[in-house]
Amino acid sequence: MKDKISMRQAGIIALLIIFSNKILLLPALMHEYIKADAIFAIIMLFAIEFLAVPIFLKLRRTFPQEKLYDILKRYITVFGAKLLYLASMVFMIFKALLVFSIVYVYLKEQIYQNEFVWIALISFIPIMNHAVMSGLKPTARTMELFFGVLIAGFVFCLVISFFTPISTPYFFVSSAKDIFASIYKYAFTFGDSLFLFLIIDKIDYKPKEEKKFYFYVFFGMILVVALFFLFYCKYQLTSFMHNNALADLLVFSVRFNAIGRLDIVAMLTIMLSSLFQMEIFCYGFCDSFINVLPLDKKYAIVLFDIIFLILYYIFIGKYEIMVKSTVTWLPVLGVIMGYVFPIACFIFTFLKRRKKDEKSD
Amino acid sequence: MSYFNLQEKIEEFKMLLNDSIDFAHRYFEKEGQKVAMIFLKSITDQELLSDSIYMPMQMYQGSLSIENLQNEIIKCSDITEIEEEKIINEILGGKIILLTDFSDKIIAVDLYKFPTRQPTEPPTSPVIQGPREGFVEDLQTNITLIRRRLKSKNLVIKSLQIGSQSQTKIAVTYLKDVANDYIVNKVVKKLKKIKIDGIIDSYYILSFLEEHPNSLFKQVGNAEKPDIVTAKMLEGKVAIIVDNSPIVLTVPFAIIEDLQNSNDYYTNHHYSSIIRVIRLLGLLIAILAPGFYLSLQIFHYNILPLNFLITIADTTLGLPFTPFIEIAFIFLLFQILYEVSLRLPSYLGLATSVVGALILGDTGVKAGLISPPGVIIVALAKIALYTVPEQASQITVLQIVFLILGGSLGIMGIMAGMVYVVNYLNKLDSFDTPYLAPYSPRIPRDLKDAILTNSIIEMDELPKSYSPKKEKRK
Numbered sequence: 001m002k003d004k005i006s007m008r009q010a011g012i013i014a015l016l017i018i019f020s021n022k023i024l025l026l027p028a029l030m031h032e033y034i035k036a037d038a039i040f041a042i043i044m045l046f047a048i049e050f051l052a053v054p055i056f057l058k059l060r061r062t063f064p065q066e067k068l069y070d071i072l073k074r075y076i077t078v079f080g081a082k083l084l085y086l087a088s089m090v091f092m093i094f095k096a097l098l099v100f101s102i103v104y105v106y107l108k109e110q111i112y113q114n115e116f117v118w119i120a121l122i123s124f125i126p127i128m129n130h131a132v133m134s135g136l137k138p139t140a141r142t143m144e145l146f147f148g149v150l151i152a153g154f155v156f157c158l159v160i161s162f163f164t165p166i167s168t169p170y171f172f173v174s175s176a177k178d179i180f181a182s183i184y185k186y187a188f189t190f191g192d193s194l195f196l197f198l199i200i201d202k203i204d205y206k207p208k209e210e211k212k213f214y215f216y217v218f219f220g221m222i223l224v225v226a227l228f229f230l231f232y233c234k235y236q237l238t239s240f241m242h243n244n245a246l247a248d249l250l251v252f253s254v255r256f257n258a259i260g261r262l263d264i265v266a267m268l269t270i271m272l273s274s275l276f277q278m279e280i281f282c283y284g285f286c287d288s289f290i291n292v293l294p295l296d297k298k299y300a301i302v303l304f305d306i307i308f309l310i311l312y313y314i315f316i317g318k319y320e321i322m323v324k325s326t327v328t329w330l331p332v333l334g335v336i337m338g339y340v341f342p343i344a345c346f347i348f349t350f351l352k353r354r355k356k357d358e359k360s361d
Numbered sequence: 362m363s364y365f366n367l368q369e370k371i372e373e374f375k376m377l378l379n380d381s382i383d384f385a386h387r388y389f390e391k392e393g394q395k396v397a398m399i400f401l402k403s404i405t406d407q408e409l410l411s412d413s414i415y416m417p418m419q420m421y422q423g424s425l426s427i428e429n430l431q432n433e434i435i436k437c438s439d440i441t442e443i444e445e446e447k448i449i450n451e452i453l454g455g456k457i458i459l460l461t462d463f464s465d466k467i468i469a470v471d472l473y474k475f476p477t478r479q480p481t482e483p484p485t486s487p488v489i490q491g492p493r494e495g496f497v498e499d500l501q502t503n504i505t506l507i508r509r510r511l512k513s514k515n516l517v518i519k520s521l522q523i524g525s526q527s528q529t530k531i532a533v534t535y536l537k538d539v540a541n542d543y544i545v546n547k548v549v550k551k552l553k554k555i556k557i558d559g560i561i562d563s564y565y566i567l568s569f570l571e572e573h574p575n576s577l578f579k580q581v582g583n584a585e586k587p588d589i590v591t592a593k594m595l596e597g598k599v600a601i602i603v604d605n606s607p608i609v610l611t612v613p614f615a616i617i618e619d620l621q622n623s624n625d626y627y628t629n630h631h632y633s634s635i636i637r638v639i640r641l642l643g644l645l646i647a648i649l650a651p652g653f654y655l656s657l658q659i660f661h662y663n664i665l666p667l668n669f670l671i672t673i674a675d676t677t678l679g680l681p682f683t684p685f686i687e688i689a690f691i692f693l694l695f696q697i698l699y700e701v702s703l704r705l706p707s708y709l710g711l712a713t714s715v716v717g718a719l720i721l722g723d724t725g726v727k728a729g730l731i732s733p734p735g736v737i738i739v740a741l742a743k744i745a746l747y748t749v750p751e752q753a754s755q756i757t758v759l760q761i762v763f764l765i766l767g768g769s770l771g772i773m774g775i776m777a778g779m780v781y782v783v784n785y786l787n788k789l790d791s792f793d794t795p796y797l798a799p800y801s802p803r804i805p806r807d808l809k810d811a812i813l814t815n816s817i818i819e820m821d822e823l824p825k826s827y828s829p830k831k832e833k834r835k
Contacts, residue, residue, distance in 0.1 A: 111663065112771060123770055134784055138787035
């Protein structure tokens with residue numbers, strides 16, 4: 001019990017990973033492809049992702065106190081489990097890289113004009129490493145402390161957008177085929193619920209608090225959908241030109257009576273949420289690593305840093321390649337880790353129940 | 362024991378106490394029976410010696426015996442029979458040792474006296490309304506001040522002696538029906554483990570009690586007023602009173618305690634809530650303001666409102682230093698002035714403040730060495746620091762850290778630093794109490810007395826953070 005996180009903290013982590021990759025660039029990218037109908041695509045993507053939550057909770061109930069690795073080992077052998085964890089490492093590091101690259105470009109455009117590369121790396125990498133070294137409990141507590149500030153900032157950005165002229169965007173301009181195609185195309189930016197499965201044994205599960213957990217997940221999804229909707233309402237057909245959705249909601253409403261410039265609120269919200277998301281993905285990577293190779297987490301951190309820096313040099317210099325990768329080969333990984341994996345977990349719970357029934361017969 | 366033996370013994374003790382200037386002895390002889398009294402006159406009440414031992418012996422009509430001395434003659438409540446090997450320790454503890462030539466028994470009478478001050482209001486914790494008594498340097502007086510407020514049979518006062526040279530008395534006090542046994546045992550165990558030559562003040566044992574002694578952040582609470590310590594004990598905390606120190610330590614500790622003040626409980630709770638919010642803002646301003654200002658000036662001037670940007674541009678134009686050097690210089694200036702004003706006598710301290718604030722600050726601005734906004738920001742941060750005086754040293758270090766982060770990495774560095782510090786604080790537990798409780802982790806029951814506070818009627822439950830034995834206050 002001592003090193004476990006509460007259901008509330010798990011819910012907050014779930015909410016933060018729902019935000020990942022979706023609050024800055026994604027609305028513009030999706031708009032470029034299917035216009036305002038992107039809202040239907042993300043609602044469907046969220047609906048699929050939301051299904052992972054009951055599966056996760058069921059898995060936790062069915063295999064109390066068991067690590068995911070032990071569950072996987074039982075059903076898909078040690079090799080299969082290790083392979084899946086290896087895939088999880090790749091998934092996590094690319095997720096971290098995607099968050100980093102989007103935030104990097106945003107901050108570079110907005111405030112840091114030059115020499116930002118090292119500033120960004122020095123700011124992010126020690127924080128991620130420290131979070132892993134501290135363990136999940138202090139990290140989750142930190143997220144819990146900042147949660148109120150983060151949500152207040154997010155909601156503030158949404159509310160402020162009402163103070164500029166907005167109108168309902170044009171829906172149903174894309175074909176159903178395009179909408180479904182975009183669901184696959186942007187699958188990598190979803191499927192973050194995998195992280196919850198990785199930390200399944202570290203949650204102090206209480207059946208009474210399941211509702212609380214559902215609330216945070218649902219609340220996070222509602223906020224992202226609201227962001228998409230308000231963003232399209234505000235920018236209409238030019239939405240694809242605005243790469244920083246949450247921050248751009250405040251553009252043209254930057255002066256709010258006597259308060260002065262407000263875009264700093266969006267900036268701080270984005271910085272905070274991206275720091276936490278990077279911590280989560282780094283933790284996910286390192287947790288997966290120690291299941292693949294039984295080594296200390298220090299080695300996992302060093303490996304993460306090295307791979308991160310190498311990938312950074314490959315991708316960040318060529319930002320377009322990174323963004324392109326998310327819609328070319330990374331969706332395959334996204335679908336496997338974010339959607340196929342929870343379904344497989346559901347099957348495991350089913351198999352376990354059948355075994356139990358057979359025994360009782 | 363013959364008369365000559367008595368004299369020999371006295372000489373022996375005198376030598377053992379290094380022929381100290383304050384070593385004293387008196388002989389009393391009546392009907393051939395001799396009594397020797399050995400003591401240290403510096404820590405013994407000699408008036409009481411005369412009134413309660415010497416005079417009664419003179420007035421006594423019968424023959425002297427140890428039983429008579431103990432039960433009838435000596436007019437003092439604390440009389441004990443001791444072993445010969447303990448004589449030196451008892452003398453050093455302020456007791457008078459009585460040796461006789463008619464018995465081999467030794468009597469120790471407690472007539473300990475040393476100059477003490479009155480339990481006046483401590484300068485660090487003044488109140489507008491509420492009790493003004495403060496702890497003093499005497500352990501017994503401090504225990505009395507607590508006992509007076511807690512007339513409970515559940516009040517436990519355990520005594521320990523630490524320090525191979527100082528032999529300092531330490532009292533561990535708690536309410537046995539409230540304080541968690543695990544915490545009490547852990548405190549006693551930690552105290553018993555201390556190996557040190559002397560305890561000069563309670564701060565000497567603070568590091569021994571902390572679970573992370575090398576941490577910047579304190580993990581043990583302290584108070585100078587009995588009402589505060591009593592209130593903490595009612596919440597389930599354990600108080601450690603050290604002889605010769607007016608500071609009483611309390612464990613477990615959560616940082617929220619330093620945002621609370623005894624004044625808050627003696628005024629309207631709505632007002633207290635506002636004051637606590639201001640204290641929190643003060644804390645944040647103190648830590649972040651210089652670094653944040655610097656990051657705006659160096660990296661993010663484009664997010665400043667235009668009018669403010671023009672003011673800053675006007676005032677910083679032509680300064681010979683970079684913004685970082687300028688702020689660091691002002692910061693250093695304030696810190697030097699602060700240190701000087703602390704150490705100088707008050708009349709000189711005032712003069713230094715005038716020289717510092719008016720002459721150095723004003724002249725510095727006029728000479729074009731520093732800018733007015735820089736002076737204002739650093740001054741604001743330095744003043745805001747004292748909204749939470751208990752954390753002043755920690756905040757000062759954090760100010761420097763965030764100054765460097767803001768100056769080198771901008772807002773991103775400040776945000777990363779904040780997350781790092783909070784993450785670090787979340788790792789610190791004081792006797793299993795989360796350091797940032799009741800916010801991180803969130804403990805709804807304890808939010809009644811956190812930043813926003815409820816009325817005393819609604820605080821009917823004991824704070825869960827400190828793992829008390831019972832839930833309700835009754």
